Amino acid sequence: MSTWPDTDGKSIARYLRQLRLRCSTSPIYYRQALHSFQEVVARRRSSPSEMSRDMLEAWLREHAAHWPESTLLHRARIVTRFLDFLVQEGLIASNPVADLRAEYHARSDKAILRALLASNPDQALESIRQFPPFGSVLGNLMRNHIARMRARGYRYQTQERWFWRFDRFLQAHPDLAREPVSVMLQHWAAARPSANHAAECERLARALSKAQHHLDPNSKPRRPDPRPAQQVARQWRRPYIYSPEEVRRLLDIARSYPSPRALLRPISLYTMLVLGYCAGLRLGELARLNLADVDLHAGTITIRETKFFKSRILPLAGSALSALREYLEARHKAKAPQSPDSGLFWHDQGNARYTSHAIAGCLVDILRRAGIKPPKGKNGPRIHDLRHSFVVNRILEWYRAGINPQDKLPFLATYLGHRDIHSTLVYITVTQELLQQANDRFRTFAAHCLHASEGVQG
Known part of the structure; x- marks a missing residue:
């Protein structure tokens, strides 16, 4: 031995x-x-x-x-x-x-x-000692509820973080152990005065109510309070729609991104931006792409088991396919793994794929270098706004081609991986150009009615 x-x-x-x-x-x-x-x-x-x-x-x-x-x-x-x-x-x-x-x-x-x-x-x-996970008086209730929801097919990752933060608060305040859950939640809501925390507390209260109702069917489920979520919605930042000139600037900066030790990184970031802008992919979807998901012959890319457990096959534009083809050649020259299940966006440190967190950090740095986002802080355009820009640009193209966008919304929802068109409507940001196209279409549609009405009045 x-x-x-x-x-x-x-x-x-x-x-x-x-x-x-x-x-x-x-x-x-x-x-x-x-x-x-x-x-x-x-x-x-x-x-x-x-x-x-x-x-x-x-x-x-x-x-x-x-x-x-x-x-x-x-x-x-x-x-x-x-x-x-x-x-x-x-x-x-x-x-x-x-x-x-x-x-x-x-x-x-x-x-x-x-x-x-x-x-x-x-x-x-x-x-530096931290509290053990789910070690509070409600720890077993929360842990069992998470396991039950996951057994039903839910990922339940965001909710687990709500429970985990509330559990740490309860462990730090053992005097609340004998209080009713409603009192515990009141103290937790008062711990942070932000609107986001109030909305999280409301969602947490509903989840705890479901967990208690499972144990005791006689307990009354909590009635939802929409006010905290409405308060957060009022503070949402308006999505930023990137202009074609800004996108070209981002792509140029990605191409020349300083990376003397990781020579594949510039073209990797360039390809990520292309897919984010041309296909509306989320950061997590970019990180989970495997080499086998790209089919250059069919001109498609497969997105597997993403949000809402949906998988979809997306046809890509010629420019996106050209960027992918160039990236795959560079990836092969860099001696990256060629097994079908290896990460599409690969880096040689640890022979691993880029995580969504690493992708976000690099792409945000490109935004800052382009002068689109401030040097520090969370203000300014986000990477996710590329997805909003994709939706707006797609609708503009339909208007220019004389296609009614309303008829195409179900297809756009499927392309984006949404459950229905209601989620897609959130991404439709009214820009001046989009408003102009809509006005021109309405004028063409209703012009004869307006002329007929003027003739009757005369």
Whole structure:
């Protein structure tokens, strides 16, 4: 059976081979960090599978005097991922950082590593301790309700976050444990004075009412209060409709996006913008696309199991297909995985696909570079407004072609992945050009009626 630490460094070499590091100098720093950690473990180890927190602390203290904190934390995370690899290989029993993260319910490994660097690690770890999920007096009720709704086919991810936030609030206020649920909700609603929080509390109250009604059918379901949602709707930002010139500017910036280490990124971002603008895809849909979903021969792209559990096959315009064809060629030259289930938008760091969060961060940065969005904050146009722009432009094209848009709305709803046209109507933003096209169409339709009416009056 293999053991670690090993004298020949085979475990470290095997780990580095499967990383596919994109920079030629990265293996040097990885080996430096991992070999220095292995030396500390070899000096302190007493049993073959032992890996304790003390060893990690000793390594951190030993190098804290030589490396800046940012460098030390970066290399400590390299060590942490290597420990996960050793656990998977069966060479050590557990990763102490992962154990501490589970014990203190910490959000990240970096928080644990910062605590271990403190002068009093135990006190620092206690300061980052988070409440266990669903550990409040209503925890079982909420957990069981989430499981029940998911068993019925709902994703129930947003609702789970409502429950999780309310559960943490209850754990932080144990004095509310004996109060009725209505009183708990009143205190939770008063915790934050924003309109969005009030609307979330109303939705949470209805979900809790359904959970209680399932346990006790005699309990009366809560009557919905539309006022909090109406208050939020009044604060909604008007969708921003990108002009053709702005879209061209965004595409040009994406093409020249500075990315010396990830050479595939500029054309990846360019293709993402093309699909967002030409096909109205959501960020999550872009992130979930697989290589097999693109059919250049048929000119289609398949969107699988997206919002409302819908899958759809979308025909694409010639410009979008050309962008996809160019991207796939560049992706092949970059030696990306060619298996059908590999992510369409792939990056070589960790040999993984782009997440929706990573896509949003890159595309928002392009908006800022174009001067369309302010340098900081959430104000200004959003990436999702590309989807609004797609709808408005599609309706404009129908008007110009003499087609009645109302007849085509069911097809547009299907293309967008909506349940019905009511969801699609939200995306129809009345622009000056759209209003002009509608007026011209009405004038053509009603001109003879107006002339007939004028003749009768004369």
